[in-house]
Amino acid sequence: NRLEELPGPDAFPMDLSAIVANFYARAGYVHLNNGETGSVTFIGTVSPAGGNLKEPVTENTKKVARCFYALEQERADRKRYPAVNPIDSYSKYLEYPEFQEYIAGHISPTWIDKVNEIKTRMLRGKEISEQINILGDDGVPVEYHVIFWKSELIDFVILQQDAFDAIDAVTPLARQEFMLDKVVKICHTEFKFDTFLEVMEYFKKMINIFKQMNYSEYESEQFKKFNEQLDALIDGQSGK
Secondary structure: OOOOOOEOHHHOEOOHHHHHHHHHOOOEEEEOOOOOEEEEOOOOOOOOHHHOOOOHHHHHHHHHOOEEOOEOHHHHHOOOOOOEOOOOOEEHHHHOHHHHHHHHHHOOOOHHHHHHHHHHHHHHHHHHHHHHHHHOHHHOOHHHHHHHHHHHHHHHHHHOOOOOOOOOOOOOHHHHHHHHHHHHHHHHOOOOOOOHHHHHHHHHHHHHHHHHHHOOOOOOHHHHHHHHHHHHHHHHHHOO
16 A cells, blocks of 8 residues: 555555544553643544444454444434443443442442343343244244333333423432432243233333333422332233
């Protein structure tokens, strides 16, 4: 090429990984000339052709970036906003001891475990969704439909957000902890259904109540009313 370098994969430079790493290495904790300290954070965007996250620039960026949000056209088409793929996205900060210590002290000692559990459940839900698409609703056990709809519950209640609603646009940590605990508790609950139609109708009703909670002020009378409706719905089905 013009720099007299040997081309690498897809005609990118052979030292592409080093170039990308050197750029992001400039981020971090800094000491200023006036004696103050601060931080430099780089927020980069990559736009691979056709949404291919395996192309060289994206692959090498993911190796050095500590957080990665994978925007997905499919989620946008399905009106699931923010359109961030919960499986391909990640945060390496969850692995850092100092971050784990901060979360344990300021939110909950089990918060990171719950986050990892939710990601596992989302992955399992995606796998079952693909099986249902191939085999049909009647081609998989009812228990699989329960697992799938629990992942849908996580998606609609925890991962999706309405930026045009004053309440849902910003969520305090206390509310996040409450909602996450409630959803995880539901995921741990054993439900009894006879058909996949019962599963679908039940979880759609539950999701609708949760969505109303998301638009209600935390710990308001309306919020508490919806929470009581959820408890009654859960107790009624789990005790079937």
